Amino acid sequence: GAGVSQSPSNKVTEKGKDVELRCDPISGHTALYWYRQSLGQGLEFLIYFQGNSAPDKSGLPSDRFSAERTGGSVSTLTIQRTQQEDSAVYLCASSLVPGSGNQPQHFGDGTRLSIL
Amino acid sequence: SQKIEQNSEALNIQEGKTATLTCNYTNYSPAYLQWYRQDPGRGPVFLLLIRENEKEKRKERLKVTFDTTLKQSLFHITASQPADSATYLCALVSWSGNQFYFGTGTSLTVIP
Numbered sequence: 001g002a003g004v005s006q007s008p009s010n011k012v013t014e015k016g017k018d019v020e021l022r023c024d025p026i027s028g029h030t031a032l033y034w035y036r037q038s039l040g041q042g043l044e045f046l047i048y049f050q051g052n053s054a055p056d057k058s059g060l061p062s063d064r065f066s067a068e069r070t071g072g073s074v075s076t077l078t079i080q081r082t083q084q085e086d087s088a089v090y091l092c093a094s095s096l097v098p099g100s101g102n103q104p105q106h107f108g109d110g111t112r113l114s115i116l
Numbered sequence: 117s118q119k120i121e122q123n124s125e126a127l128n129i130q131e132g133k134t135a136t137l138t139c140n141y142t143n144y145s146p147a148y149l150q151w152y153r154q155d156p157g158r159g160p161v162f163l164l165l166i167r168e169n170e171k172e173k174r175k176e177r178l179k180v181t182f183d184t185t186l187k188q189s190l191f192h193i194t195a196s197q198p199a200d201s202a203t204y205l206c207a208l209v210s211w212s213g214n215q216f217y218f219g220t221g222t223s224l225t226v227i228p
Contacts, residue, residue, distance in 0.1 A: 042220035107159030
């Protein structure tokens with residue numbers, strides 16, 4: 001079946017521009033996570049959506065970052081007024097069963113964002 | 117805040133040998149510990165998880181141990197193959213699954 005799909009796979013933009021990154025989770029998965037991975041670094045948690053609950057935004061690095069999830073499915077991560085330090089791979093993951101840490105995360109292949 | 121350390125150096129081993137990767141952590145008591153594999157340009161792929169009350173878990177050539185006293189997990193790949201070459205990530209996970217803390221990963225190269 002279809003896995004987690006992210007688009008675009010690559011994005012190059014100029015400093016100061018806004019970007020939108022999209023994530024289509026696996027159908028039926030209620031939990032959705034966004035991470036950022038810089039070269040040689042681990043996955044940095046950004047935001048977590050679980051069903052209709054208020055999202056956990058504790059990992060967002062600044063107010064230039066925001067995310068939404070419409071209809072409990074597709075999610076969009078928006079970065080406003082991009083800076084060069086925003087360059088990284090942005091990964092999205094979804095998981096099936098809410099409220100349980102014994103469920104694996106299913107990752108997309110990420111969006112590689114480059115800020116010139 | 118929690119801190120997770122994986123093998124700081126890349127690991128190179130000969131084909132057929134057992135690869136052992138370490139994941140040490142502090143300032144956190146995870147309910148689960150999960151291991152993922154990541155290939156270049158791809159997202160991580162789940163391999164195994166182990167619960168805090170389990171000592172060891174096996175799946176085919178993979179074995180994971182979990183010592184909550186030492187705050188350490190070991191990940192073993194027996195009879196390693198060049199196709200096992202990848203970066204391996206450990207993740208500390210809360211009971212509810214709303215907290216995932218990933219390590220920086222260990223790059224494994226299996227030499228034919």
